[in-house]
Amino acid sequence: MAKTVSLTLPLTRADLADLEAGDEVLLSGPVYTMRDAGHERALQCLEDTGRLPFDLEGATLFYAGPTPAAAGRPLGSVGPTTASRMDFATPALFEAGIVAAIGKGKRSPEVVRSCQETGSVYLCTVGGIAALLAKSITESELVGWEDLGTEALRKLTLKDFPAYVAVDTKGGDLYRKIETAAQ
């Protein structure tokens, strides 16, 4: 039975182990934005140094490129981008210490397996409601890769940010469940 859970970030492995695909979560605390170009750089850094850039071990990534500050909020609007574009890098980043990622859409079987092997989770949130989601962001701070513009690495502070567990640590996959249920 799906449940609703309030979680404080950074997430611990114990937090993650209790989650099941389909649970709704309300996230509060820091996440780091990273998209296509950032993933390439993170992988390069791993290759060069054996570590994640900017001490991201233990962090949760948010696949997002926000619009600039507006309406008295740190970001005008922000929402998830398509997660499958990051599939090429996600298993390596989970192995190196990223514990969770927030995006939208299905993941590859390799990412689902990686969630099981590393005890990480993939969370999804609703795309196309970025003005609403921006109200759950209380702070935004540029951390690095400023040259990438909207794709730069930013630390966002969330307050009751709504998401769903899409892939849990036991290999449960919300999107596959929905597909199977409809057949």
Next chain:
Amino acid sequence: MNEETPETMARGEMPTGENVPHERCPRQPLATERLDAETVGEAVYDAIRQCAVTLRPDFQKAVEAARDEAAPESREAGVLDRILENARIGVADNVPICQDTGSVWVCLEVGEALAVPGDIFSRVNDAVARAYTDGRLRMSLVRNALFDRANTGDNTPAFCELKLVPGAGAVLHVLLKGGGSDNASRVVMLPPGAGAAGVRSVVLDCVREKAANACPPLVIGLGVGATFDKVAGLAKHALLREVGSPAASAEAAAFEEELLAEVNALGIGPAALGGAPTALAVHLETAPCHIAALPVAVNMGCCAMRSASIKFI
């Protein structure tokens, strides 16, 4: 907080026979039968500023209708409520309804009685750069798809198309197209023998595989016919049609209805979190084609549908 005057951009007030919600040109109505670059540029600027923060009204109505039909307390009702709340915040706070404020797609349809100079699009990129800076929108374009993926910094260039059409006057379409929904689109060159069943399979496969990335509930633009390059344009143009308006012909309307029912039977649902609807409409545009061909294109329209169609004269 709204710097633009909404009343000059009142949307959807004059549907014409062309099934798109038209707007009057917000700046200068044309006194002569000549359209110039300045007029087009200013109309593009205004349309971008308005579209970025506004869910298209016909699309919003369809979401409201779907919300009324959704089971109370269901996950899909929750998602549809959030889409409507998001639209309200966009207008109230003058902030983009989606962080992907898109690439700018412009199509100018010009009637045969109107003269258009060769530089008609020469002010469009300037308008895009100003609108994206002034509106605090996201800069989402790179210089070259393959060899130089540095951000252009001002969301230029726009992708412009000039269409010569029968009749008088001119209509300017401006569409802010997100990357996720365009990525979830496809062109397939079927053999003619594949027929309607083949077209149906292309649509259903595309939805099954890609809808979760395209931010449903969707409007599905479907082009069938023409040539390899033109069929995608048919599908894109189909997104402009007013949601809920009739198709060009009874047989097209019947096919659209059949496809919509099958798409929604997949149970993918709003935000791909299950239930219904996965799509609010399927819009079909067909055309002649080569005896050897059955070109099919699917262009996904996301739940943050943003376009404006402005009628000059």
